Amino acid sequence: DAGITQSPRHKVTETGTPVTLRCHQTENHRYMYWYRQDPGHGLRLIHYSYGVKDTDKGEVSDGYSVSRSKTEDFLLTLESATSSQTSVYFCAVKQGTGYEQYFGPGTRLTVT
Amino acid sequence: GEDVEQSLFLSVREGDSSVINCTYTDSSSTYLYWYKQEPGAGLQLLTYIFSNMDMKQDQRLTVLLNKKDKHLSLRIADTQTGDSAIYFCAETGNSGYSTLTFGKGTMLLVSP
Numbered sequence: 001d002a003g004i005t006q007s008p009r010h011k012v013t014e015t016g017t018p019v020t021l022r023c024h025q026t027e028n029h030r031y032m033y034w035y036r037q038d039p040g041h042g043l044r045l046i047h048y049s050y051g052v053k054d055t056d057k058g059e060v061s062d063g064y065s066v067s068r069s070k071t072e073d074f075l076l077t078l079e080s081a082t083s084s085q086t087s088v089y090f091c092a093v094k095q096g097t098g099y100e101q102y103f104g105p106g107t108r109l110t111v112t
Numbered sequence: 113g114e115d116v117e118q119s120l121f122l123s124v125r126e127g128d129s130s131v132i133n134c135t136y137t138d139s140s141s142t143y144l145y146w147y148k149q150e151p152g153a154g155l156q157l158l159t160y161i162f163s164n165m166d167m168k169q170d171q172r173l174t175v176l177l178n179k180k181d182k183h184l185s186l187r188i189a190d191t192q193t194g195d196s197a198i199y200f201c202a203e204t205g206n207s208g209y210s211t212l213t214f215g216k217g218t219m220l221l222v223s224p
Contacts, residue, residue, distance in 0.1 A: 031210060042116075042200060042214040043155075050209050058211060090154060094210055099143050099162075101210060103155040 003027040004104035006091050012110045019078040021107050023091030025071075030096035032074040034058075034066065036087040037106075043090065049074055081111045118201055118215035125223055130191045132218045134184040134201030141203040144177065145212065146186045149198045158186070158199075188220075196222045 003026035013019050023032060034046040035058075045058030047066040055066050063085060065077045078085055091104040115137045124130045136144070142163055147155040161168045161175045161184070168175045174187040188195055198219050202212040 033211065035212075035214075040216065042216040043202075043212070044214070045211050048209060048211055056209070059213075092155075092212075099160055099210070100157055101145070101212060102157060103147075105154045 004091060004093055004102060006089075006104040006107050008107060009105065010108045012112060013081050014112055015082060016080050019081050019109065019111075021076045021089055021109070023074045023076070023093075023104060025074075025093050027093075028071060029093035030071075031094040031101075032068065033092040033094075033101070034064075034074070034076045035090045035092060036060065037090060038087050046076065046089075078109075081109075083111050085109065086111045116201055116203060116213055116215035118199075118218045120216065121219050121221070123221045123223065124191050126191060126193055128191055130188040130195070130220055130222075132186045132188075132199050132201075132220065134186075134215055136182050136184065136201070136203050136213075138203060138205040138213070139179075139182065140206035142206070143204045143210075144175075144184050145200075145202040146173075146175065147200040147202065149200065149217070151197075155200065191220075191222050193222045193224060196220055 005024045007022045033048040035043040037043045044060045049055045049068040067075045089107045092101050094101045117135045145160040146158045149155050159170050172189045176185045198217040200217045201215040
């Protein structure tokens with residue numbers, strides 16, 4: 001599992017509330033990614049990080065922010081959750097060298 | 113922009129071979145991946161192929177790449193009921209940070 005954990009695994013929240021999802025890895029992977037998975041869309045990239053404090057936007061970044069203050073943690077924040085952000089969120093990691101990208105178990109978020 | 117297309121559904125009998133197809137549009141894709149997702153689980157990396165290769169074999173899995181036609185296929189030999197899952201094709205495009213663009217996934221159903 002490449003030492004990836006995501007928390008919480010399930011969350012129900014109300015529209016307009018802030019939400020933070022955490023991705024934690026134990027194997028010193030340089031690259032970390034957040035994707036969301038929705039029926040009919042496959043997985044889409046939200047944000048990614050290529051080092052501590054180095055992040056960039058992906059395809060569907062509107063309404064999301066990220067932070068990476070240490071190698072092992074990559075946080076995804078929904079500043080004001082909306083129903084369109086109901087989804088399953090996956091974190092992924094990759095070493096600086098090598099080509100394998102590994103995924104965490106996912107967080108199911110429901111915004112009511 | 114980048115686009116990855118897959119057929120949505122494939123049904124086979126146990127013991128048969130399965131072939132899952134994928135087409136992509138980004139000719140600068142460096143690596144192409146196959147992931148497996150079982151219900152309620154994260155994505156499991158099955159295999160990947162570098163764009164200068166035609167074929168890669170790994171036990172029951174064979175990946176074929178036709179770069180001219182931008183066509184990728186995954187063949188599963190001696191398909192088992194445990195192979196029932198959704199299979200995702202993904203490509204890196206020209207991203208220097210290995211961000212992935214996914215197809216919408218192919219649901220493989222293996223019947224006894």
